Structure formats: structure tokens, C-alpha cells
Amino acid sequence: MITKCSLPSVVFNLSHAHFKTQNYNHPLRARAALPDPLSCRLHSCSDADSLVSFLIFALGKCSSASYCEAVHARVLKSASYGHGFIGDQLVSKYVAVGCEKHAEKLFDEIPEKDLVSWNSLISGFSRKGCLAKCLYAFRRMRNEAFMNPNEVTLVSVISSCADVKALDEGRSIHGLSERLGMLMEVKVVNSLVNMYGKCGKLGAACHLFEVMPVRSLVSWNSMIAVYAENESPMEGISCFTLMRRSGIQPDDATLVALLQACESVGSIRLLESIHCVICCRGFYRQMSIMTALSSLYAKTGRLDASHRVFLEIRNPDSIAWTAMLAGYAAHGYGSEAVTLFELMVKKGMMPDHVTFTHLLNACSHSGLVEEGKWYFRTMLELYGVEPTLDHYSCMVDLLGRSGFLEDAYELIKSMAMEPNSGVWGALLGACRIYRNDELGKEAAEHLINLDPSDARNYIVLSNIYSAVGLWKDASEMRALMKENFVARLPGCSYIEHGNKIHQFVVGDRSHPLSHMIYTKLTELIGKIRRAGLTPKTEFVLHDVDEESKEDMINEHCEKLAISFGILVTNPGRTLIIRKNLRICGDCHSFAKMISLIEKRTIIIRDPKRFHHFTDGICSCADYW
DNA sequence: CTAGGGTTAG
Incomplete structure (x- = not known):
């Protein structure tokens, strides 16, 4: 006998008997038996227990509002909310698919709300990034139901504070956790460490980490990530060393955090050594790590290496494709980025808002106006991405x-x-x-x-x-x-050489090789003059830059970094330089001419994009 | 036996 569901499009496809004979706890079996929950038919179930088990299982498989409603309708028909915690599950699912109102209404209808019911609602809001609703539910729980939070409640609320960098709220939950004696819970402290890190409070995070009674793998991972996020990459790397000394084996999250630290250091050498660790320990199978690695190579100026890593990823997912796309975009390869996008779509990947941000960015930096307009118009229609x-x-x-x-x-x-x-x-x-x-x-x-x-x-x-x-x-x-x-903000350029990052500001004379650097600079400027390559005002941004004209243009930090690079490296070697402000027009011309005269590729990364200078031209085609 | 996210990739 087949019963109709309340929603026409939703029909279940499994008889109860069939369902029972299958071991649905086994994920592979379950997937095979129920390929698409939306197109399945449900036969009437004789006993409520199995029905509820099935509904809970089915609920976990799908994430649309109409599906929740269908399951909800089925529950109203033949089971109670308390049955097998189906009510709690529905609440968290409703929140997850964005139906907060349904969730709240249903939640109020649950007769005997226990801690798990409250946690379902609170963690649901937390995951959706609704801090206000999350905190509101948390206060209701304490003031109306007179319940004390357990570690799950606290972790949810604290993570929510971390997501939106709500330091004050986070601090007050910290205080509460202390009063409740919950600072013994590893998970609670881990999420606090993360919260303080996200809010930029490195000191508070370190202190908690130091005094915590037990440190798990996640504690170490969180601490390394906090260092990496707070401009203390070297401390993050020492933290990793300490972790290894304590005999803790790193996992994928550790490596991802370490890679982030590399990015802040801006050290390609360090990145390469971590790449070795990844290969040696077999981490190259992990998509998150490979994606981070590919992205990091791109961010440190090595698009070729980034692409090689991407090609090693077996079945790249949408995030991995987006990472590669972002690399092309940042380096100014607009049409390549567009091609990559079309390819990823062809492979069945679903682009999301991040993908489109980088795609539009790529179009913009390459002057692909029509393409950009088209993608902006169609992203909602074709891919459901709201601008x-x-x-x-x-x-x-x-x-x-x-x-x-x-x-x-x-x-x-x-x-x-x-x-x-x-x-x-x-x-x-x-x-x-x-x-x-x-x-x-x-x-x-x-x-x-x-x-x-x-x-x-x-x-x-x-x-x-x-x-x-x-x-x-x-x-x-x-x-x-x-x-x-x-x-x-003073302009500052960085270049890596001999296991060190060398830093230059305008008119900098603090470098040990300062004298030789300036001699080199004078020599280079002389060569440019003799070659008749006086900087012309062809560059639209000439003399309107972030560093004012009052600065001694000839001693700009980019020029010092380039001179240093040419001085200390072998002829023909590529120079990679990072800058904290956008490159000025004069330095842009200078880099172009040096790339021609000295036959060097120079790569300069500014906060907006990469400039590849080769044979007198820049990859940005003077088009920022 | 035990529902309810500790960290981490674009």
C-alpha cells in the first residue's frame, strides 16, 4: 500500500520491509539504496519506530525546505516530536535550510524540551552565522527553562561568536564557562582559543592554550592557526615543532594551518619544505591540503607550481577549481580564468559566490568587460548565486x-x-x-x-x-x-634570499649591504638612461599613487628590493617581491625596463594583484 | 546504547 505524501513532488521509494532488510547504518549501502531522497516513495510503515528511524536517516540526506516540510508532515501524521528525537532533528534541519521561522515555531511546539532540543536550535543558528538568534535562544534556555549549558551548547555559542568576531559576547561566555567549571572541557577551551584568535586577541588565546589541562590534536591545530591568522607565523611554526615533540601526529588541519603560516611569512623556501612533508607523509591525497597548497603557490607568485599541484588533485571539487581560478585571476590571466571556469562547469562543478567573485575579478583585471557583464547577469539565473x-x-x-x-x-x-x-x-x-x-x-x-x-x-x-x-x-x-x-602607512617591500626575508622601506639604509644596494641602484638607473628609456607618462597612474610625491621616488622600496635582488642572485634568476601598498607608476616603469635590460623576470605582488615583468612588458598591460 | 560542530582548504 502506498501512501501519498503531503507534497506532490516528494515521494519515497522504499518499502518498509525493504528498508529493514538493508543495513541502513552502513553509509555505502544506504546511498546505494536511496540514491535520490527527493524521488523516493514511502510505503506505509507499520511501526512508528522504524518510520522515525527512516525519517531521521532521510532527513540527513537532503537539505531543501520542501523536504523538511514533507518529513514534518509525516511526523505529524504518525509520530510524536519526542519520538527518537525527530523533533530536535527537524529543528536543526529547518535552521540549516534557512527556515528559521519554521524552526522556531516547531521548537515551541515540542512538549518536553530537553538540553538536546535547545542545543539543536542553538547550534543551528550558530552554524548559519546568526549570532543574535543564537544568543537569544541561549538566554531563553537559561532564563525560561532554567537549564545550564553543557559543552555542546558552549561550543556552539562560542563558535558563533568567533564567526562574526563578537569579542564582547565571547568574553562573557568565557566567564560563564569558567563559573560553570567548564574550562576543564577540552572542546570548550579549543573553541575559546579559536574565538580569541579570530578576534585578534592573540595573548588571550595563548594564555588559554598554556593553562589548559589537556591538549588534544585540535588544540594544537587551533593554536597554530591562531598564530598564522595573527601575523605571528614563525610562532605558529615553533608551535608545530613543540607539537611534534609532544608526540602528537599532525593531520590535515595541521598542514592547512601551517600552509597559512607560510603565506604570512611569504617564504617560498618554507612552503617548499612543507610541500615535502606533505608528499612524504602521504597527505597529497587530501583535497583540503592540496587545495591550500595550490592556492599558496599562487599567492607566493608561483602560478606554474600552483597549476602543477592542481593537476595532481585526483577529482578536484568546486573549492579546488575555485582556488585555481583565483590564482589565474590574481596573476592577471583573465581569458585563462574564463576558460577554466567554463571547463569546471562542463565537469559538473557548481560554482558558488566565491567562484564568481574571482571570475569577475579576473574579467576586470583583463578588461574583459562584456564577459564580466554576462557572468554578472547570469550568475543568478543559471547558478542561483545572489550577488x-x-x-x-x-x-x-x-x-x-x-x-x-x-x-x-x-x-x-x-x-x-x-x-x-x-x-x-x-x-x-x-x-x-x-x-x-x-x-x-x-x-x-x-x-x-x-x-x-x-x-x-x-x-x-x-x-x-x-x-x-x-x-x-x-x-x-x-x-x-x-x-x-x-x-x-609606510610602503614596504619584501624579498626572500638566503633563508631570510629582507625588508625595505623608502630610502632605507639599514640593510647590511646598503652601500652596495645603492651603488647597484645608481648603476641600474644609469643603464636605463643610457638606453634612452626615460620613463614616459604613458602610465595612467603616473604620479598619482598611494605613496605621495613628496617621497624620494628614486629610493622607493620596490627599487631597493629589485636592486638587492639583482645584486645577490645569479643572472637570469626570477625575482619575487611582495609589497604592502600598491606599486607606484614610476616603480612599475622601472621594473619593466629592468626586466628588459637585465633579462630578468620580476614578479611583484601588491595587495590587489601580481605583476609579471618580462622583456619590458608587464602582465597587467598597464591596466590595473 | 546516547541525539547536539572542538580546529582546517577556494
């Missing part, structure tokens, strides 16, 4: 950079959400290229409102004013900057 602020930033950048300033502005005005600094920053960037003081002023005003302490916004606007001859406005911007006590 976010990041996507709008990319599109404003794409339109603005290619000269359609008004279109970019119109797009901002058409947005349903409040534009953030990324969006206005993209517009301001375009205004500085095309020296549009009117729109630039509006963008900069928004930006200064959003973050008055960011020096770049004042400088860019001031430079735009200078460029169009509005000297008074320009000096007013400088004055405003002083008034707001904003300090300009």
Missing part, C-alpha cells in the same frame, strides 16, 4: 576601470544593499585613473565616513584634486587627514 557586496565591487571595478564611470555609479545606486568600502573603493580607484574629481569626491566621502583612519582615501582624493589643478581642495584633504590624526 553580494563583493560581486558589486568587482563590477564597479570592471566598469570603472574600463572608463564607464557613470555606469559604475548607476550600478551602485541600483544596489538593494548598502554599499561598503569595497564598492566605493572600486569607484574611487576608477576616478583616480580617469581623474574624475566629482565622482571621486563622493566616493571618498563615503569611504572616509566608513573608515576615517584609512589614509589611502584622503591621499587618492587629494591626488585627484592636484591632477586636475584644484590645489586648494588638495591641500584641504591633507589638512583633514592631519585633523583626523591619520598616519600614512
